[in-house]
Amino acid sequence: MSTATVSHPRLQSRLGGWAARLGRLTWPVRICAVLLVLVGLGAVFAPWLEPYDPTDGDLSNTLVAMSGAHWLGTDAGGHDTFSQLLAGGRTSLLGPLGVVLFSTVFGALVGLFSAWRGGWVDALIGRVLDVMFAFPSLLLAILAVALFGKGLGAPVVAMAIAYMPYTARLVRSLTAQEKTRPYIAAYRVQGHSPAFIALRRLLPAVGPTILAQSTVNFGYALLDLAALSFLGLGVQPPTPDWGAMINQSQAAVLEGQPLSAVLPAVLVVVVVVAVTVIGEHFGDRLAGREAKA
Amino acid sequence: SGKAGSSGSKSGAGGSADGRTSYQLTADTGTPKGDLDSFTWSIFAEPSSLDYTQAFDYPPNQVLANVCESLLRWNPDLTTSPGLATDWKNPDPKTWVFDIRAGVKFHDGTTLTADDVVASLNRNLDPAVASVWANQYRNVDKIEKTGPLQVTVHLKNPDSTFLEYMAASPGTVESAATLAADGKDYGGPAKGVNCTGPFAFSSWQPGQSIVLKRFDDYWDPSLKAHSKQVKFVFIVDPTARVNAFQTGEVDGGWMVPPGSYAQLAPNVYFGKSTTVADEVVSNLSGPLGDPRVRQALLMATDRKGIINAGDGGVGEVADSLVTADNWNNAPDAEKKAGTTGLPSYPYDKAKAKALAQAAGVHGQEVVIATSPLDTQTTIITQAIAQACSDIGLTPKIDTISADKYTALFTDPAARKGVDLFLTFWYTSITDPLDMYASLETGSYSNYGNYSNKDFDSAFEQAVASSDPAARAQATQKAQQIALTDLPWLPLYFEPVSVYLGSKITGLKPSIDYLYYPWAAEIGSR
Amino acid sequence: MNTLLDIKGLTVAMAGLGRPILDEVSLAVHDGEAVALVGESGSGKSVTARTALGLFPGGATVSGSVVVGGTEVVAAGPGDLRRVRTSVASMIFQDPRAGVNPVRRIGDFLTEPLRRIQGRSKAEATAQALELLGAVGMPDPPRHLRQFPHELSGGMLQRVMIAYALTADPRLLLCDEPTTALDVTTQAEIMAILGRLRRDRGLGILLITHDLDLAASVCDRVYVMYAGRIMEAAPSAALTSVPRHPYTRGLLGSAPPLTGPMPRLAPIPGAPLGLAEAVSGCPFAARCAHVVPGLCDATTPTLERHGDSQVACLRAAELIDETQGEGLR
Amino acid sequence: MALTLLVTSFLVFSSLYLAPGDPVAFLVKGRSPSPDQLAAIRHEYGFDKPFPVRYWDWLTGMLHGDFGQSYQLHASVASVIGSRLPSTLLLVGLSTVLIVVFGVGLGIFGALRKGKGVVVLVTVGAAVPSFTAAIVLRSVFGVRLGWFPTVGTGSGFGDELHHMVLPAVALTITFMALVTRVTRASMLEELGREHVEVVTSRGLSRSTVIRRHVLRNALGPVVTVSGLLISGLLVSTAIVESAFGMNGVGSLLVTSVDHMDFPVVQAIVLLVVATFVVVNTVVDLVYPLIDPRVRAA
């Protein structure tokens, strides 16, 4: 029926664009994207998907193997591993997300400003970034824990600060490079304001590369935060978290019920590999496009 | 010989009919075949100091127990016997006279005199030293030398437990000359200690190990060390510790991670202990102010489940705040009376909920402080939280650092806003009073400021009486009150666990390892 | 006359492209001869030259024959290829700055093949490098040996590249736009050096350029290439005076003259054929003013001899008459 | 370089004193000392002096090798760290060697091979949390196979090295990826350069071309990234040292944080930063040898 087939041309073309884009992806990238989406959905809808309260330990059902009642078994405290994995996904993914968002936004602004201004401002910012580079993210996170106590908040802020110089330096060099391109000079010659050129033209130009880098950073941040949890300095039980689960379940491994330790580790690996592959893919594609242009 | 439950019964944890596994206590692991050159022992943390006035934790104490001795000796069966003091008298309730053993040599070859004892004990009174045992010396007025080998302690108030503490760290004797010479460095990695025990301090490589070597001039031939050397290594990670046992890199260690009982099965032994896992109610004016709420909370706690999940099924649900062994110094009749007929709170969620509702529980928040020390702590804390919500309270788990957690036990400010926290409370002496002293009004470790006049009078009566039977009866009365009021919630008795590799034997597993030269008895298998 | 390079019916194709990169290319360079290969960007000049050294685009299917100094290099074994590369043919590239390893000294660069391939001693290699630098007109060879590439100008570096090519003592020099990156005045110098080498050593030269005037002025014969095909091959003089292919004529009409009358330029309409575009018939048909529908887009023209020239145009015969007629008028 | 260290020292010093709570509280460990005692402690640790004076004392003290007293351990910070430093340095050194050898090796392999197998391999390797790698390595090669010790640092160089192998491998798995990637990318980039084609077309053998023209030229970014790794590596020892029951600087950092032992934390942070600065200064000095173009600039 004609009424039923009335479609939004704009939307359709956009959907078509997405479909085409998906079609261009290689198989590994597609698989990674699907895994990532699944994990993400699991984390988002964790409260509705969990068969049990993840913080609710059933002491009469500890270290149960896979079963109908507990699909992935339980840990030493009688927590349902499946539910913990879902709920743990929230903290485990939210932390790195915070790190990446903060570091990307601030790093991009700092880098853009630095490269755009040039001169002594650029030199000064460059020096500051150099100093920041000397602080590995994990060290800064540990330091933050020393100052502000354990948990997710302080380490995330600290790590965001630690990751910031990476983004900033990347944006700075990309911008400095892009800035010398004649098309940017052309914008200036046409009379556009520096702010317009920097924010509306330069930033979108370097944006995709930043995003690709941030995607990869997400993986690193996830690993760092998991390590922090493992050291007992990060997310604290009973809050479910993959790193904390691995730490907590070491005893379970000894008792021959390794699922509650192995699965979060597997998820960490899967997510990190997925974001790395996707990030690198887009990074490579952008680099390739660059080379062709 | 008693051993850990076989792997078969362990792997069925939570599956067997009554939900628990069998285990047995072992009094003696056997007689060593002969001497050893050396063995390696794991500790879960590096001691911060070997100064006995700072020794209040498992790591320093289990090392020091073999190096330094006290006036009295605490034996594996948890009785006391003469140590560096051969005899002691109590001419009046406020005076203790100790006769010091003659001919005892310090590790540097000098001979023990009354001056060394006076200097050693006095340090516990010196604010500059800031001894962690200052509380045990709260009733001491003066310590003086009353003969070349005699020391007299004058008390401000009668204190029947003072003598018993002379079997633990507070009674430690160090060379006065060494104390004077080493000053601030005393007990540190560079200087170590100079005492009279069967082992002498040899070296301390910070971060790596402490090595003790046999002291050949040791005064007690029955406890002369079988091994020429003991090397203590610090392995924080429990799994790493277990792996080290498995590969034989480490010969033994106290406090075996419960999760590995099954795996290490024939080599894990359990021994007598004075340890009770308790949940301390640190705020008696909050939602847990009503004794009925506390009773309900205890009733709602799945204590068997905790033992199975957190302790590998090794332990007993506790009806008292002290273990039966704590009554070992009491006459048999009194011991029986002290360990039976106590108020009990069997696991019953429905009843608990009803009781709590009757007491006006309606979702108030309770804060449970914890620190990620080990799996047990996590499991117990979560089980308590579970019990809280089961009876209608709103639990909030506050995870704090190990240091802050330690501060809960020493600093009232740190306890602010905390309703419950867990302790594995062990008494350093064989006397229930050591525990119940903590519940006396105004006591240092009365964390919830519990105050009950009847309890206080019963307790004071017990402390003041020197007749064992009378003292035990008064103690029982105090115990009854405490177990009804439940200012602390007894969870379970936990035996000590120890791993002995296939190379060594001779150990007598017991909580006395904190003060008794247990390592001297270890020899080759 | 000895044929140094003999390409016959060379086709280089790659999957996913609309047309072959090279399509039935035939080309020859004889001893001591300078031959130019001219065409617009992307027409396949570099690919053609590279095949002479056995450098085919990765993943390409190659058919036809490329005989270099008597050796067939299509599907040649490593040994044969090595022989060709080390003693028969050498190549000079467009951008000297990209062609020299930037982290090695000039001396290192020049003596490396001498020592590793020719097996000279260090002293011998150095002596020869000095001699070669002199031969390409470097002012101070001993100093240059110690210099790094970034310390030399583009023109100087291109001389170093020529010296490098000469280390093989080749008989055939493949020059892929050796002066495009250089100034006009420098271009003249490089051309002078190449001319001298050709004279002194009897080198055969294949000069790739898109400058028809340059090609015609320094080479004996010129091949004009378009979209992977040879469109016209002619002696230089004939090509400029009587261009026979419409494309050649278009090229000549596109360059403004430096002297004489200045008519409005008559450029070839449209743009060169991309690799993605499929062709049927004459690849130039889309831009050709003389195209006959049904003929030019149906039949692929092959090189046919017309006078001194060979032309690949279906209408070559009529058009030649036409232009001559024009010329008469 | 000196400036970086100075700025860092100031940041570290001031930030730790911004920490909520009085450092004295950590010192007395919750005991309730008398005001006299408190004053004595304050004086002993110099808390009664104004901030700049304290900073100056700390800074000058450090220049003389005096890093203050540990709150947690009854010893000087210098001796506490000093006794743990050798094993950590050995671990970091061995890891660096493994990372560079295997990272560069795999990178070369990956660049010369078509396909991205190597990249996938190292990506997955890098995605394995180092503590997980440590646990798995320990249980397989330590407990199951018994090839390597599972705890401690050993005594004597050979024994120490033997103890370090598994922890170093755990670190290598994590950190190698970056080196591999950079090597591969850098090699691929060089491989695609015209100068490589020039020497190839001149008839040099493939191995000579790869060695002398591709690898040699690709070295710059590899050295740079290796230099950048060093501080991360130092900090990550915290994880594997904890997992392998080793008492090194890394595990000391964790316990010191746990015990609010600020002087030790400060000293370790400075140590890490100083190492980073020194290593990267060395890299900067070496770089012109690798790429003469930098010398000109």
Add this chain to the structure above:
Amino acid sequence: MSTPLLDVTGLCKTYGTNVAVSDLSFTLPAGGSLGLVGESGSGKTTTARMLIGLERPDRGQILVKGEPLAAASRLARAKAVQIVFQDPYLSLDPRLTIRAALDDVLRLHRHPDRAARVTELLDQVGLGAREAAAKPRGLSGGQRQRAAIARALAVEPDVLVLDEAVSALDVSIQAQVLNVLADIRRETGIGIVFVSHDLAVVRYLCDEALVLHRGVVVERGAIEALLTDPQDPYTRLLISSVPHAGWSPEEISEQRRALQQRS
């Protein structure tokens, strides 16, 4: 005498110790067209960049219609001088379609009827609707360069600077663009400064030329005169370097060497 469109006096620019342009002066009459010729590094691009305000002269003054360029506002300066860069692959924003790029400029300069003007501009450089909707990636080099020219014209500047605007193009395409430029010049009367190293191309488009050598003007004059009767040896070298029938590179090399020794 009316004020010239462009009046440049005593322009100097030094980078470190490297003198890029030294004491450069010239005028461009209304509707005039000036070629700037010289070999690589002679200071052509530097001059062009100073003319459009991307580079600040160390000394000297640039007047457009008598007004100093340095004092002009951003938009006024844009209206005074526009530029077309050498590399068509880098001078267009890869993210904008040609239409959007043109629209962008027109919006900035508050053009009343942008859509019509865009079509007009595209028409002027011979681009159609397909090209207008494409991003630079989808266009050939010649098309891109036409788009760049259209973009420069959009502002309706007084002077158009072309820095090697046709050097990167294939001959056949170069001829197309040259014709477009010639047409524009004829139709709009815009002043043109044409930077190139190719004398023939300069001849095609310009009335006058300046020969730059190492930042210094060595010769100037009407282009035909310059080509037929060059006064300066460098100009002579430049002209004879262009390949032609009977060309002798050896002779030119000697000529060049002689010139280098002299200087």
